[in-house]
Amino acid sequence: MRYRWPDGKQSAAVLSFDFDAESGFYFREPEKARRSLGDLEERRFGPRVGVDRILRLLDRLKLRASFFIPGWTAEHHPAECLRIRDAGHEIGAHGNVHEALGFLDEAQEERVMREQLDILQSRLGVRPAGYRSPSWDVNVWTPALLKRHGFLYDSSLMGNDVPYEIDTPEGPLTEVPVQWLLDDAPLFRHVYGATNAIADPGRVLQMWSKEFAAMHPENGCFVLTCHPFVSGRASRIALLEDLVTSMRRTRGVWFTTCEEVARWHASRPAAKPAPAGRAAATAPRASRPARAASSARSGGRAPARR
Protein backbone atom coordinates (compact mmCIF):
# COMPACT_ATOMS: atom_id res chain seq x y z
CA MET A 1 0.00 0.00 0.00
CA ARG A 2 1.44 3.30 -1.06
CA TYR A 3 -0.26 5.45 1.56
CA ARG A 4 -2.31 4.32 4.53
CA TRP A 5 -5.65 6.04 5.13
CA PRO A 6 -7.81 5.78 8.27
CA ASP A 7 -10.30 2.96 8.79
CA GLY A 8 -8.82 0.94 5.96
CA LYS A 9 -9.92 3.44 3.33
CA GLN A 10 -8.16 3.14 0.03
CA SER A 11 -8.07 6.79 -1.04
CA ALA A 12 -9.21 10.24 0.05
CA ALA A 13 -11.29 12.85 -1.79
CA VAL A 14 -11.69 16.53 -0.98
CA LEU A 15 -13.81 19.20 -2.62
CA SER A 16 -12.14 22.54 -2.12
CA PHE A 17 -13.31 25.99 -3.18
CA ASP A 18 -11.19 29.11 -3.45
CA PHE A 19 -13.58 31.98 -2.77
CA ASP A 20 -11.61 34.70 -4.53
CA ALA A 21 -14.50 36.98 -5.55
CA GLU A 22 -12.94 40.15 -7.03
CA SER A 23 -9.73 39.98 -4.98
CA GLY A 24 -7.36 38.50 -7.55
CA PHE A 25 -8.44 41.04 -10.14
CA TYR A 26 -7.76 43.91 -7.73
CA PHE A 27 -4.29 42.55 -7.06
CA ARG A 28 -3.23 41.73 -10.60
CA GLU A 29 -4.89 44.54 -12.51
CA PRO A 30 -5.61 47.39 -10.08
CA GLU A 31 -5.93 50.00 -12.83
CA LYS A 32 -8.43 47.99 -14.82
CA ALA A 33 -10.29 47.06 -11.64
CA ARG A 34 -11.11 50.74 -11.14
CA ARG A 35 -13.12 50.90 -14.36
CA SER A 36 -14.05 47.46 -15.69
CA LEU A 37 -17.49 46.67 -14.38
CA GLY A 38 -17.57 43.68 -16.74
CA ASP A 39 -14.62 41.98 -15.11
CA LEU A 40 -15.83 42.81 -11.62
CA GLU A 41 -19.32 41.48 -12.26
CA GLU A 42 -17.96 38.26 -13.72
CA ARG A 43 -16.25 37.65 -10.39
CA ARG A 44 -19.18 38.89 -8.33
CA PHE A 45 -21.17 35.99 -9.71
CA GLY A 46 -19.27 33.95 -7.10
CA PRO A 47 -20.61 35.67 -3.97
CA ARG A 48 -23.93 36.59 -5.57
CA VAL A 49 -24.88 33.18 -6.97
CA GLY A 50 -22.09 30.61 -6.91
CA VAL A 51 -21.49 30.28 -3.19
CA ASP A 52 -25.10 29.54 -2.32
CA ARG A 53 -25.42 27.07 -5.18
CA ILE A 54 -22.34 25.31 -3.89
CA LEU A 55 -23.64 25.33 -0.33
CA ARG A 56 -26.93 23.83 -1.48
CA LEU A 57 -25.03 21.21 -3.46
CA LEU A 58 -22.89 20.28 -0.47
CA ASP A 59 -25.99 20.12 1.68
CA ARG A 60 -27.67 17.76 -0.80
CA LEU A 61 -24.55 15.63 -0.88
CA LYS A 62 -24.10 15.79 2.91
CA LEU A 63 -20.49 16.66 2.30
CA ARG A 64 -18.11 18.95 4.19
CA ALA A 65 -15.74 20.92 2.00
CA SER A 66 -12.73 23.18 2.41
CA PHE A 67 -13.10 26.86 1.47
CA PHE A 68 -10.00 29.04 1.15
CA ILE A 69 -10.92 32.67 1.57
CA PRO A 70 -8.83 35.82 1.03
CA GLY A 71 -9.09 38.53 3.69
CA TRP A 72 -10.50 40.87 1.05
CA THR A 73 -13.41 38.50 0.41
CA ALA A 74 -14.13 38.17 4.13
CA GLU A 75 -14.26 41.96 4.41
CA HIS A 76 -16.39 42.60 1.33
CA HIS A 77 -18.64 39.54 1.30
CA PRO A 78 -18.98 38.71 4.99
CA ALA A 79 -22.51 37.30 4.77
CA GLU A 80 -21.50 34.61 2.28
CA CYS A 81 -18.37 33.77 4.28
CA LEU A 82 -20.43 33.42 7.44
CA ARG A 83 -22.87 31.11 5.66
CA ILE A 84 -19.94 28.93 4.64
CA ARG A 85 -18.66 28.89 8.20
CA ASP A 86 -22.07 28.28 9.73
CA ALA A 87 -22.72 25.38 7.37
CA GLY A 88 -19.78 23.67 9.05
CA HIS A 89 -17.25 23.82 6.25
CA GLU A 90 -13.56 24.31 6.80
CA ILE A 91 -12.20 27.82 6.19
CA GLY A 92 -8.55 28.21 5.25
CA ALA A 93 -6.43 31.27 4.48
CA HIS A 94 -5.93 32.40 0.89
CA GLY A 95 -4.01 35.68 0.99
CA ASN A 96 -5.29 39.10 1.81
CA VAL A 97 -6.00 40.63 -1.61
CA HIS A 98 -5.10 37.36 -3.35
CA GLU A 99 -1.45 38.41 -3.57
CA ALA A 100 0.56 36.13 -5.86
CA LEU A 101 3.53 35.45 -3.61
CA GLY A 102 6.02 35.70 -6.47
CA PHE A 103 5.48 39.45 -6.35
CA LEU A 104 6.29 39.70 -2.62
CA ASP A 105 9.55 39.65 -0.72
CA GLU A 106 9.70 37.91 2.63
CA ALA A 107 8.87 41.01 4.70
CA GLN A 108 5.88 41.84 2.50
CA GLU A 109 4.68 38.25 2.70
CA GLU A 110 4.91 38.37 6.49
CA ARG A 111 2.82 41.54 6.58
CA VAL A 112 0.22 40.08 4.22
CA MET A 113 0.07 36.95 6.36
CA ARG A 114 -0.64 38.94 9.51
CA GLU A 115 -3.28 41.00 7.73
CA GLN A 116 -5.19 38.03 6.40
CA LEU A 117 -5.12 36.21 9.74
CA ASP A 118 -6.35 39.32 11.55
CA ILE A 119 -9.24 39.69 9.09
CA LEU A 120 -10.29 36.04 9.25
CA GLN A 121 -10.25 36.28 13.03
CA SER A 122 -12.10 39.58 13.32
CA ARG A 123 -14.66 38.97 10.57
CA LEU A 124 -15.28 35.26 10.87
CA GLY A 125 -13.83 34.29 14.22
CA VAL A 126 -11.71 31.72 12.42
CA ARG A 127 -8.11 30.75 13.08
CA PRO A 128 -7.38 28.63 10.00
CA ALA A 129 -5.44 25.40 10.20
CA GLY A 130 -4.67 25.51 6.50
CA TYR A 131 -3.28 27.82 3.90
CA ARG A 132 -3.62 27.82 0.12
CA SER A 133 -1.48 30.36 -1.65
CA PRO A 134 -3.20 32.53 -4.24
CA SER A 135 -2.61 31.09 -7.72
CA TRP A 136 -0.61 28.30 -6.05
CA ASP A 137 2.37 30.60 -6.07
CA VAL A 138 4.77 29.66 -3.24
CA ASN A 139 8.18 31.10 -2.34
CA VAL A 140 10.92 28.93 -0.88
CA TRP A 141 10.56 30.72 2.47
CA THR A 142 6.76 30.42 2.59
CA PRO A 143 6.55 27.01 4.36
CA ALA A 144 8.66 28.30 7.29
CA LEU A 145 6.47 31.41 7.47
CA LEU A 146 3.40 29.17 7.68
CA LYS A 147 4.99 27.17 10.48
CA ARG A 148 5.82 30.34 12.41
CA HIS A 149 2.19 31.39 12.14
CA GLY A 150 0.99 28.07 13.46
CA PHE A 151 -0.46 26.54 10.32
CA LEU A 152 -0.99 22.80 10.33
CA TYR A 153 -0.75 22.46 6.59
CA ASP A 154 -0.37 24.03 3.18
CA SER A 155 -2.37 23.06 0.11
CA SER A 156 -0.69 24.76 -2.84
CA LEU A 157 2.01 22.41 -4.14
CA MET A 158 2.12 19.55 -6.61
CA GLY A 159 5.06 17.43 -5.47
CA ASN A 160 3.01 14.31 -4.80
CA ASP A 161 -0.57 13.05 -4.97
CA VAL A 162 -0.66 11.86 -1.36
CA PRO A 163 0.05 14.08 1.65
CA TYR A 164 3.70 14.76 2.25
CA GLU A 165 5.98 17.01 4.22
CA ILE A 166 8.00 20.07 3.38
CA ASP A 167 11.05 20.46 5.59
CA THR A 168 11.53 23.92 7.02
CA PRO A 169 13.86 25.40 9.66
CA GLU A 170 10.76 25.51 11.86
CA GLY A 171 10.07 21.80 11.40
CA PRO A 172 8.10 19.86 8.80
CA LEU A 173 4.94 21.33 7.29
CA THR A 174 2.26 18.97 6.01
CA GLU A 175 1.37 19.45 2.36
CA VAL A 176 -2.07 18.45 1.04
CA PRO A 177 -1.18 18.55 -2.63
CA VAL A 178 -3.10 20.01 -5.55
CA GLN A 179 -2.68 19.67 -9.31
CA TRP A 180 -3.71 21.56 -12.45
CA LEU A 181 -5.76 18.68 -13.83
CA LEU A 182 -8.11 19.00 -10.86
CA ASP A 183 -8.60 22.77 -11.08
CA ASP A 184 -11.69 24.24 -12.74
CA ALA A 185 -10.01 27.48 -13.84
CA PRO A 186 -7.78 26.23 -16.68
CA LEU A 187 -10.71 24.24 -18.06
CA PHE A 188 -13.59 26.63 -17.72
CA ARG A 189 -12.25 30.12 -17.22
CA HIS A 190 -12.57 32.17 -20.39
CA VAL A 191 -10.31 35.18 -20.93
CA TYR A 192 -11.17 37.32 -23.93
CA GLY A 193 -8.51 36.97 -26.60
CA ALA A 194 -6.99 33.85 -25.13
CA THR A 195 -6.85 30.70 -27.18
CA ASN A 196 -8.20 28.29 -24.58
CA ALA A 197 -11.71 27.12 -25.30
CA ILE A 198 -14.31 26.68 -22.61
CA ALA A 199 -14.46 22.99 -21.80
CA ASP A 200 -17.57 20.88 -22.16
CA PRO A 201 -18.72 19.82 -18.66
CA GLY A 202 -19.12 16.28 -19.97
CA ARG A 203 -15.49 16.20 -21.00
CA VAL A 204 -14.41 17.57 -17.63
CA LEU A 205 -16.55 15.01 -15.82
CA GLN A 206 -14.79 12.32 -17.82
CA MET A 207 -11.33 13.79 -17.11
CA TRP A 208 -11.91 14.13 -13.39
CA SER A 209 -13.59 10.72 -13.17
CA LYS A 210 -10.66 9.10 -14.94
CA GLU A 211 -8.16 10.83 -12.68
CA PHE A 212 -10.09 9.69 -9.62
CA ALA A 213 -10.43 6.13 -10.92
CA ALA A 214 -6.67 5.97 -11.49
CA MET A 215 -5.73 7.65 -8.22
CA HIS A 216 -7.94 5.41 -6.08
CA PRO A 217 -5.86 2.21 -6.46
CA GLU A 218 -2.76 4.37 -5.98
CA ASN A 219 -4.11 5.38 -2.54
CA GLY A 220 -4.17 8.96 -3.79
CA CYS A 221 -5.56 12.12 -2.29
CA PHE A 222 -7.97 13.55 -4.85
CA VAL A 223 -8.17 17.29 -4.12
CA LEU A 224 -10.49 19.14 -6.47
CA THR A 225 -10.09 22.92 -6.58
CA CYS A 226 -13.04 24.98 -7.80
CA HIS A 227 -13.99 28.64 -7.72
CA PRO A 228 -17.52 29.87 -7.00
CA PHE A 229 -17.43 32.34 -9.90
CA VAL A 230 -16.33 29.56 -12.28
CA SER A 231 -18.00 26.40 -11.01
CA GLY A 232 -21.06 28.16 -9.61
CA ARG A 233 -22.50 28.11 -13.15
CA ALA A 234 -25.51 25.85 -13.39
CA SER A 235 -24.14 23.10 -15.61
CA ARG A 236 -20.94 22.92 -13.58
CA ILE A 237 -22.84 22.46 -10.33
CA ALA A 238 -24.55 19.55 -12.06
CA LEU A 239 -21.14 18.26 -13.09
CA LEU A 240 -19.91 18.32 -9.48
CA GLU A 241 -23.02 16.49 -8.34
CA ASP A 242 -22.57 13.84 -11.03
CA LEU A 243 -18.89 13.49 -10.15
CA VAL A 244 -19.43 12.96 -6.43
CA THR A 245 -22.37 10.63 -7.07
CA SER A 246 -20.27 8.46 -9.33
CA MET A 247 -17.24 8.55 -6.99
CA ARG A 248 -19.46 7.31 -4.19
CA ARG A 249 -20.07 4.12 -6.13
CA THR A 250 -16.42 3.27 -5.52
CA ARG A 251 -15.82 1.54 -2.20
CA GLY A 252 -13.20 2.73 0.24
CA VAL A 253 -13.12 6.46 -0.50
CA TRP A 254 -12.71 8.82 2.45
CA PHE A 255 -14.65 11.99 1.57
CA THR A 256 -13.21 14.63 3.85
CA THR A 257 -11.61 18.07 4.12
CA CYS A 258 -8.05 19.24 3.64
CA GLU A 259 -7.79 19.85 7.38
CA GLU A 260 -8.85 16.31 8.23
CA VAL A 261 -6.36 14.94 5.71
CA ALA A 262 -3.61 17.02 7.31
CA ARG A 263 -4.64 15.94 10.82
CA TRP A 264 -4.58 12.33 9.72
CA HIS A 265 -1.17 12.75 8.14
CA ALA A 266 0.23 14.35 11.29
CA SER A 267 -1.24 11.75 13.64
CA ARG A 268 -1.23 8.53 11.67
CA PRO A 269 0.68 5.55 12.92
CA ALA A 270 4.24 6.06 11.78
CA ALA A 271 4.30 4.77 8.25
CA LYS A 272 7.77 3.45 7.63
CA PRO A 273 9.44 4.11 5.41
CA ALA A 274 7.82 7.48 4.81
CA PRO A 275 5.85 6.57 1.70
CA ALA A 276 5.71 9.99 0.16
CA GLY A 277 9.24 11.06 0.92
CA ARG A 278 10.08 14.51 2.11
CA ALA A 279 10.83 17.65 0.24
CA ALA A 280 12.96 20.56 1.30
CA ALA A 281 11.59 24.05 0.75
CA THR A 282 14.60 24.98 -1.29
CA ALA A 283 13.59 23.97 -4.78
CA PRO A 284 13.91 26.51 -7.55
CA ARG A 285 10.66 28.24 -8.23
CA ALA A 286 8.50 26.76 -10.95
CA SER A 287 7.81 28.65 -14.13
CA ARG A 288 4.24 29.59 -13.32
CA PRO A 289 5.01 32.78 -11.34
CA ALA A 290 6.98 34.11 -14.29
CA ARG A 291 4.03 33.47 -16.56
CA ALA A 292 1.75 35.16 -14.09
CA ALA A 293 4.03 38.18 -14.03
CA SER A 294 4.11 38.48 -17.80
CA SER A 295 0.35 38.06 -17.87
CA ALA A 296 -0.04 40.97 -15.48
CA ARG A 297 2.30 43.11 -17.51
CA SER A 298 0.54 42.36 -20.75
CA GLY A 299 -2.83 43.33 -19.40
CA GLY A 300 -4.05 39.86 -18.58
CA ARG A 301 -4.52 38.58 -22.10
CA ALA A 302 -3.05 35.23 -21.26
CA PRO A 303 -5.44 32.64 -19.83
CA ALA A 304 -4.97 34.06 -16.36
CA ARG A 305 -6.45 32.07 -13.55
CA ARG A 306 -8.62 33.34 -10.77
Ligand SMILES: [Zn+2]
Ligand atom coordinates in the same frame (compact mmCIF):
# COMPACT_ATOMS: atom_id res chain seq x y z
ZN1 LIG B 1 -7.60 32.00 -5.51
